[in-house]
Amino acid sequence: MTRIRFQQSLDDLKENLLVMAGLAEQAIQRAIEAYRVRDLSICDLVSRSEIAINRLERDIDQAALDLLAMEQPMAVDLRFVLSVIKINADLERVGDAAKSISDRVRNMDQMAVADLPVDIPRMAALATDMVRRCLQSFIEADAEMARTVLTMDDAVDAMNRAAYKALTKVMAEQGHIAPQALNALMICRSLERVADHATNIAEDVIFWVQGADVRHHKVAGGGRDPQAAR
Amino acid sequence: MRTMTDHAATGLAVLSTLLVVAPLVAIFVYLIYKGASSLNLAFFTELPKPEGEAGGGMANGIVGSGVLLGVASCIGIPIGIGGGIFLAEFGRGTKLANAIRFTADVLNGVPSIVMGVAAYALIVKPQNHIIPFSGHFSAFSGGVALGIMMIPTVCRTTEEMLLMVPHAVREAALALGVPNWRSVLSITVKTASPGIITGCMLAFARVAGETAPLIFTALGNQFWSASLDRPIAALPLQIYIYALSPYDDLHRLAWGGALVLIVLIVFAVSLVRYVASRGVLKGAS
Amino acid sequence: MGVGIEVTNLNAWYGTNHTLQDINLNIPANHATALIGPSGCGKSTFVRCLNRMHETNPIARVTGTVRIGDLDIYEGAKPVEIRRRVGMVFQRPNPFPTMSIYDNVAAGLKLNGYSNRRVLDEIVEKSLKNSALWDEVKDDLKKKSGASLSGGQQQRLCIARALAVDPEVLLMDEPASALDPVSTSKIEDLIFQLKTQYTIVIVTHNMQQAARVAEKTGFFLNGRMVEFDSTHKIFTNPSDKRTEDYITGRFG
Numbered sequence: 001m002t003r004i005r006f007q008q009s010l011d012d013l014k015e016n017l018l019v020m021a022g023l024a025e026q027a028i029q030r031a032i033e034a035y036r037v038r039d040l041s042i043c044d045l046v047s048r049s050e051i052a053i054n055r056l057e058r059d060i061d062q063a064a065l066d067l068l069a070m071e072q073p074m075a076v077d078l079r080f081v082l083s084v085i086k087i088n089a090d091l092e093r094v095g096d097a098a099k100s101i102s103d104r105v106r107n108m109d110q111m112a113v114a115d116l117p118v119d120i121p122r123m124a125a126l127a128t129d130m131v132r133r134c135l136q137s138f139i140e141a142d143a144e145m146a147r148t149v150l151t152m153d154d155a156v157d158a159m160n161r162a163a164y165k166a167l168t169k170v171m172a173e174q175g176h177i178a179p180q181a182l183n184a185l186m187i188c189r190s191l192e193r194v195a196d197h198a199t200n201i202a203e204d205v206i207f208w209v210q211g212a213d214v215r216h217h218k219v220a221g222g223g224r225d226p227q228a229a230r
Numbered sequence: 231m232r233t234m235t236d237h238a239a240t241g242l243a244v245l246s247t248l249l250v251v252a253p254l255v256a257i258f259v260y261l262i263y264k265g266a267s268s269l270n271l272a273f274f275t276e277l278p279k280p281e282g283e284a285g286g287g288m289a290n291g292i293v294g295s296g297v298l299l300g301v302a303s304c305i306g307i308p309i310g311i312g313g314g315i316f317l318a319e320f321g322r323g324t325k326l327a328n329a330i331r332f333t334a335d336v337l338n339g340v341p342s343i344v345m346g347v348a349a350y351a352l353i354v355k356p357q358n359h360i361i362p363f364s365g366h367f368s369a370f371s372g373g374v375a376l377g378i379m380m381i382p383t384v385c386r387t388t389e390e391m392l393l394m395v396p397h398a399v400r401e402a403a404l405a406l407g408v409p410n411w412r413s414v415l416s417i418t419v420k421t422a423s424p425g426i427i428t429g430c431m432l433a434f435a436r437v438a439g440e441t442a443p444l445i446f447t448a449l450g451n452q453f454w455s456a457s458l459d460r461p462i463a464a465l466p467l468q469i470y471i472y473a474l475s476p477y478d479d480l481h482r483l484a485w486g487g488a489l490v491l492i493v494l495i496v497f498a499v500s501l502v503r504y505v506a507s508r509g510v511l512k513g514a515s
Numbered sequence: 516m517g518v519g520i521e522v523t524n525l526n527a528w529y530g531t532n533h534t535l536q537d538i539n540l541n542i543p544a545n546h547a548t549a550l551i552g553p554s555g556c557g558k559s560t561f562v563r564c565l566n567r568m569h570e571t572n573p574i575a576r577v578t579g580t581v582r583i584g585d586l587d588i589y590e591g592a593k594p595v596e597i598r599r600r601v602g603m604v605f606q607r608p609n610p611f612p613t614m615s616i617y618d619n620v621a622a623g624l625k626l627n628g629y630s631n632r633r634v635l636d637e638i639v640e641k642s643l644k645n646s647a648l649w650d651e652v653k654d655d656l657k658k659k660s661g662a663s664l665s666g667g668q669q670q671r672l673c674i675a676r677a678l679a680v681d682p683e684v685l686l687m688d689e690p691a692s693a694l695d696p697v698s699t700s701k702i703e704d705l706i707f708q709l710k711t712q713y714t715i716v717i718v719t720h721n722m723q724q725a726a727r728v729a730e731k732t733g734f735f736l737n738g739r740m741v742e743f744d745s746t747h748k749i750f751t752n753p754s755d756k757r758t759e760d761y762i763t764g765r766f767g
Contacts, residue, residue: 003764072723074750074762211752323573398609402673404571406623406680407599416626420613 301373306380314388387429667698
């Protein structure tokens with residue numbers, strides 16, 4: 001096969017992106033864990049992960065730029081490199097979201113535990129499932145699996161809207177736990193962002209594998225806000 | 231050890247060159263020595279004096295050679311170039327082309343005296359009225375003999391030079407919608423023309439010095455004559471005749487004639503080289 | 516103005532070598548169409564069938580139909596007439612070496628009998644302007660020989676020469692492959708301007724070049740046309756795996 005060096009570069013790029021993806025997935029899971037058990041040491045881990053993720057983002061972008069300039073990839077290879085650059089950005093934002101969540105957890109550390117009418121763990125499970133699925137679809141270049149991620153976004157959006165309603169009600173009626181409610185709302189917002197990024201990544205996978213641009217489409221049963229997360 | 235071999239080889243090369251050049255130089259020097267004394271204005275303007283008298287010149291021989299070479303060129307050059315064009319452009323690969331090429335090569339090898347005999351048999355001897363100037367010795371028959379001798383050289387050189395024109399140039403002409411014959415004449419032949427001219431000059435230089443074919447055709451002439459219908463003097467022919475005569479005066483003239491002849495040939499060859507040095511493809515990068 | 520080219524069931528042979536097999540395609544008017552493919556795939560042969568240069572080779576043979584505009588070029592006209600309507604620029608610049616720049620450009624006209632000086636002057640100037648060479652040579656038109664120009668200039672001279680006979684189609688067989696990047700860019704810019712007036716077919720080894728200048732691209736392989744589509748599609752998401760393999764450099 002010709003262009004062995006080129007193929008190697010493509011494989012390396014994919015490899016590095018997966019390392020970054022692993023870190024991002026881990027960061028989210030740790031952030032949720034930190035929320036669940038209110039452990040600040042886990043927040044520290046999340047901060048460190050986020051720094052590593054940012055560094056990898058720069059490295060991957062540089063590697064992708066080099067590939068474009070030196071190897072002039074075409075067709076599927078070109079779509080792949082483009083997708084990597086975009087997924088790169090989304091993963092970095094996932095890292096940022098994880099850090100956001102862990103910052104909320106730190107903030108809530110001094111506060112009393114409040115009983116809030118939101119099921120954050122369930123929302124988190126859904127979001128992390130989307131992340132895992134979209135990354136799996138990337139590893140296996142499976143456009144069908146990526147499409148399933150697109151349909152899951154609606155559920156997360158619905159949960160986020162419900163959380164907004166419930167928590168604003170709490171903040172209005174139960175002022176003494178308003179700080180906790182506000183933090184919880186921001187955590188829900190971050191999780192909704194994570195779900196959006198996972199959706200973006202899934203769309204990028206579809207673009208890479210099939211050459212189809214499925215962004216900003218309307219999924220049956222609800223709208224996807226084109227302004228969100230891009 | 232290697233430098234020694236190097237020097238030995240260089241020495242051998244120089245020696246060989248000297249061996250080749252030496253005879254030419256020797257001839258030239260000898261001719262100048264023997265012939266320069268007879269070259270005066272009279273040589274170029276007067277007829278040879280009757281036997282026994284001193285003085286005179288070979289003016290008629292110079293003029294006669296001119297006439298003969300003129301006739302020869304009119305026959306040899308058009309036929310030769312035409313044949314060359316056919317071989318290179320229109321007849322490639324055909325049996326006819328192979329036959330023509332073979333004939334030309336054979337003709338090239340025919341001894342010049344045989345050419346003279348052939349011209350004698352075809353033009354001088356027959357007493358009919360079909361062939362022009364037939365039935366007697368004439369300048370025309372001499373010109374024909376020389377002309378036929380020119381054909382193979384001109385033909386083969388023209389063919390070679392045309393083949394050297396890059397295919398790309400022909401394609402460019404064809405792609406413009408130029409008909410093939412026009413492309414051949416206006417582009418290919420024009421591009422190869424320095425080389426073709428060289429070929430013509432080479433043939434010219436060669437037949438300029440031919441004597442044998444003129445013996446039975448032009449015959450030679452003591453007097454002024456530039457007519458095609460009568461025998462005519464020619465420089466090489468006169469040199470031959472005078473050299474064989476018993477008169478010192480004529481010997482003197484013969485030496486002078488030989489010198490003039492060789493100077494003319496050197497001049498012609500130099501002209502050839504100058505034209506050739508401008509290249510087949512002028513200015514091509 | 517350019518015309519479209521319709522090719523139907525074109526087959527071509529060199530002796531017994533079946534160089535082109537069942538080619539069918541429509542080349543749109545006033546567009547640039549690129550033909551790509553590995554060496555020996557038949558793209559140059561195909562292009563030479565479009566102006567009947569293929570048959571200058573004595574062992575060449577063609578079957579099928581090629582319509583340029585509404586003219587069937589194999590049944591309806593003589594090769595010489597076709598070549599005046601379909602111009603060609605070759606891979607290596609080939610100006611006529613014994614002619615000046617002016618004579619080179621005017622060659623197609625002069626050799627076909629045109630002799631009106633004023634008309635020729637106008638056409639030479641217009642052609643040289645159209646091929647972006649006028650400013651560089653306008654003072655030396657009759658003094659400099661065509662072969663004394665640089666490679667890139669020579670190629671533009673050949674383009675001017677082809678344009679002077681006012682063809683409807685311009686065939687370009689790897690026109691920039693012998694040129695440096697700057698000259699290549701100039702030629703590509705030229706193609707962009709020319710395609711508004713002519714129909715251009717360009718054979719190229721350089722895929723980036725095809726991507727830069729052509730609206731449609733055809734991929735040839737082993738004498739067949741594998742895929743013919745918009746350039747965008749061919750280079751971002753081709754339909755045929757063989758096309759993708761060639762484009763990504765996995766073979767060829």
